[in-house]
Amino acid sequence: xxxxxxxxxxxxxxxxxxxxxxxxxxxxxxxxxxxxxxxxxxxxxxxxxxxxxxxxxxxxxxxxxxxxxxxxxxxxxxxxxxxxxxxxxxxxxxxxxxxxxxxxxxxxxxxxxxxxxxxxxxxxxxxxxxxxxxxxxxxxxxxxxxxxxxxxxxxxxxxxxxxxxxxxxxxxxxxxxxxxxxxxxxxxxxxxxxxxxxxxxxxxxxxxxxxxxxxxxxxxxxxxxxxxxxxx
Amino acid sequence: xxxxxxxxxxxxxxxxxxxxxxxxxxxxxxxxxxxxxxxxxxxxxxxxxxxxxxxxxxxxxxxxxxxxxxxxxxxxxxxxxxxxxxxxxxxxxxxxxxxxxxxxxxxxxxxxxxxxxxxxxxxxxxxxxxxxxxxxxxxxxxxxxxxxxxxxxxxxxxxxxxxxxxxxxxxxxxxxxxxxxxxxxxxxxxxxxxxxxxxxxxxxxxxxxxxxxxxxxxxxxxxxxxxxxxxx
Numbered sequence: 001x002x003x004x005x006x007x008x009x010x011x012x013x014x015x016x017x018x019x020x021x022x023x024x025x026x027x028x029x030x031x032x033x034x035x036x037x038x039x040x041x042x043x044x045x046x047x048x049x050x051x052x053x054x055x056x057x058x059x060x061x062x063x064x065x066x067x068x069x070x071x072x073x074x075x076x077x078x079x080x081x082x083x084x085x086x087x088x089x090x091x092x093x094x095x096x097x098x099x100x101x102x103x104x105x106x107x108x109x110x111x112x113x114x115x116x117x118x119x120x121x122x123x124x125x126x127x128x129x130x131x132x133x134x135x136x137x138x139x140x141x142x143x144x145x146x147x148x149x150x151x152x153x154x155x156x157x158x159x160x161x162x163x164x165x166x167x168x169x170x171x172x173x174x175x176x177x178x179x180x181x182x183x184x185x186x187x188x189x190x191x192x193x194x195x196x197x198x199x200x201x202x203x204x205x206x207x208x209x210x211x212x213x214x215x216x217x218x219x220x221x222x223x224x225x226x227x228x229x230x231x232x
Numbered sequence: 233x234x235x236x237x238x239x240x241x242x243x244x245x246x247x248x249x250x251x252x253x254x255x256x257x258x259x260x261x262x263x264x265x266x267x268x269x270x271x272x273x274x275x276x277x278x279x280x281x282x283x284x285x286x287x288x289x290x291x292x293x294x295x296x297x298x299x300x301x302x303x304x305x306x307x308x309x310x311x312x313x314x315x316x317x318x319x320x321x322x323x324x325x326x327x328x329x330x331x332x333x334x335x336x337x338x339x340x341x342x343x344x345x346x347x348x349x350x351x352x353x354x355x356x357x358x359x360x361x362x363x364x365x366x367x368x369x370x371x372x373x374x375x376x377x378x379x380x381x382x383x384x385x386x387x388x389x390x391x392x393x394x395x396x397x398x399x400x401x402x403x404x405x406x407x408x409x410x411x412x413x414x415x416x417x418x419x420x421x422x423x424x425x426x427x428x429x430x431x432x433x434x435x436x437x438x439x440x441x442x443x444x445x446x447x448x449x450x451x452x453x454x455x456x457x458x459x460x461x462x463x464x
Contacts, residue, residue, distance in 0.1 A: 029308065035301035038407040039275045046270060047279075048305045048402065068457035069267035073280045075454040076261065077400065080414055082452045090463040124460075133453050158393060158414075165397010168309065170280065175270040182312055193464075220314045221365050222307040225300035228356075231322040232425075 026219040047169045052216045054177045055111060057208035062117040062176065064090055067207065070174045074166035081141065082134045085127040085156040086163035087199050089120040099192055104204065105183030115179070115206035120189065121167065122199035123160030125153045153200070160202055171207065177215075179206040258451040279401045284448045286409045287343060289440035294349040294408065296322055299439065302406045306398035313373065314366045317359040317388040318395035319431050321352040331424055336436065337415030347411070347438035352421065353399065354431035355392035357385045385432070392434055403439065409447075411438040 029049050032041050045051075067090060075084065091100050097118060104112050112118055127134075131142035145152050164180075171178050180203045189201045210216070261281050264273050277283075299322060307316065323332050332352070333345050344350055359366075363374035377384050396412075403410050412435045421433045442448070 030304070033301050033304055035297055035406060037301070037305075037405050038278060039271075039405045043271045043275050044305055044405060047405075048308045048398070051308065053310045064463055065267055068461070069265050069269070071457050071460070072262070072265055073269075073276055076280045076283065077397070078285045078410075078412055082454075084455060084460075086460065088461045090461060092463055096464040130455060130459070133455065135452065161390060161393035162397045165309070165394045165399075166280070166401065167397075169398065169401055173269050173271045173276060173279075174267060178310075180310055220367065222314075223316060223362060223365065225303050227362070228303070228316075228318065229300070229320045229322060231296055231324055232328040 027221045029219060047172050051169075051172050052177070052210075052219070054179045054206065054208070054210045054215050055217060056211040056214040057111075057115045057177075057179075057206060058211050060116060060209045062208050064092070066174050066176060067117070067119060067171070070167060070170040070176065073173055074163060074170035077163060077166040079159040079162060080155060081131070081138055083127045083131065083155065083159055084134055084163065085124045086160040086167065087122045087124045087197075088167075089122065089193055089199075091118045091120060100189065100204065103185045103188040103192060104181070108181045108183045108204070111179065111206060112181070112204065116208035117206070119205050119207060120193065120201050121160070121164055121180075121203050121205055122194065122201045123153075123156035124197070124199050125149065125156045126198060127156055128152060157200065157202070164202060176207050177210050181205070259453045261451060279404050283401075283404050284409070284442075284451065286411045286438070286440070286442045286447050287449060288443040288446040289343075289347045289409075289411075289438060290443050292348060292441045294440050296324070298406050298408060299349070299351060299403070302399060302402040302408065305405055306395060306402035309395060309398040311391040311394060312387060313363070313370055315359045315363065315387065315391055316366055316395065317356045318392040318399065319354045319356045319429075320399075321354065321425055321431075323350045323352060332421065332436065335417045335420040335424065336413070340413045340415045340436075343411065343438060344413070344436065348440035349438070351437050351439060352425065352433050353392070353396055353412075353435050353437055354426065354433045355385075355388035356429070356431050357381065357388045358430060359388055360384060389432065389434070396434060408439050409442050413437070 031045060031049065037044055079085070091097055097113065100118060100120070101109050101113050128142045128145040131138055168178055168180065182203055184204050186201050194201065263277060263281065269276055299320070311317070323329055329345065329350060332350060333341050336344050360374045360377040363370055400410055400412065414435055416436050418433050426433065
């Protein structure tokens with residue numbers, strides 16, 4: 001279970017909530033930091049501070065090569081034994097989009113239908129077959145993994161989620177905005193699209209430019225460092 | 233299981249491998265892209281393309297506030313229902329470091345012992361107790377989650393891994409270099425440090441500046457976009 005079931009028949013909810021948080025006010029987000037960064041403040045804003053999950057997109061088209069450019073950046077991020085198990089399916093044609101939309105949670109259906117582009121981000125449990133390229137010094141480990149499908153599935157999931165965390169800022173670095181969702185029937189999506197590849201879907205992500213109106217929910221709060229950390 | 237067992241008694245190996253890939257040559261990494269970025273190339277290099285997992289650190293100290301500055305950036309990244317379950321324990325004192333090192337896989341012990349700072353990145357399955365701040369419009373969902381500890385544990389893990397993917401570039405944005413490891417006895421670390429908080433450790437990460445010598449393994453290859461994606 002990726003999220004928490006609030007939509008009947010779905011195993012999870014979206015990365016953004018299914019309920020419009022209309023009673024929430026925008027929280028203030030800093031535009032500079034007490035500790036100097038080695039990147040400029042405008043870039044920190046684009047990648048993190050001012051970046052927003054997009055609920056409604058403009059009609060501006062998104063090219064495959066823009067998504068690939070983001071992958072070109074994020075692929076250098078670290079993974080366990082460099083296994084790099086993240087995969088992505090670009091769902092472009094109207095027919096393909098329809099096949100996907102039917103498996104989305106109710107409130108995710110219209111935005112997935114109308115987004116300029118949607119990608120399914122997945123984990124590949126067969127990553128060990130590429131370790132000859134990725135980790136040529138670990139051929140014995142790769143051979144052992146061939147006989148350990150459950151370990152591979154968990155490794156693929158863990159490391160692809162980590163890579164998804166690189167992918168989202170990388171898409172922003174290419175100038176794209178994203179609306180990631182876990183509110184979909186993952187088993188049905190896997191059966192629909194990944195019966196052959198055996199990829200395991202993690203999130204469905206709409207990609208494009210924000211619409212002039214209705215693009216964002218109010219900015220929600222975050223916890224302070226003192227609330228999430230300790231020093232010993 | 234986070235990784236794959238190649239160290240006796242350990243449940244996983246490091247994000248970097250346990251075996252020095254001395255037979256590997258550095259692969260070439262591009263320093264510009266075919267598709268223009270909205271961030272400058274030097275920043276793309278710092279965050280992704282030229283950033284390297286560090287195996288040996290200099291003695292330069294790392295302040296808690298530097299780590300908090302990275303959290304200040306990454307906390308704005310999206311999570312499911314904004315639950316933001318990532319937590320981190322800064323292991324600073326020599327006594328605390330000793331308590332951690334004993335649970336690291338063999339080859340991870342010396343580098344964890346000598347790094348200027350080490351942090352344990354964890355997931356908090358009790359994230360629902362903070363949803364009053366994070367997602368005030370979802371109080372019914374939060375109440376339901378209180379009675380669903382298994383769903384919470386999985387949601388915490390999934391979303392904290394996603395946040396870890398934001399945290400690593402954010403640490404680099406603060407000028408830090410990282411050496412993340414999954415090669416440790418997670419159950420023992422959780423018992424040692426998180427008996428009260430019930431946080432679940434995900435990675436142990438050394439943080440600092442690279443040593444003048446021996447800081448990096450050769451740069452390993454990555455897969456091309458055409459090898460990890462398809463368009464339909």
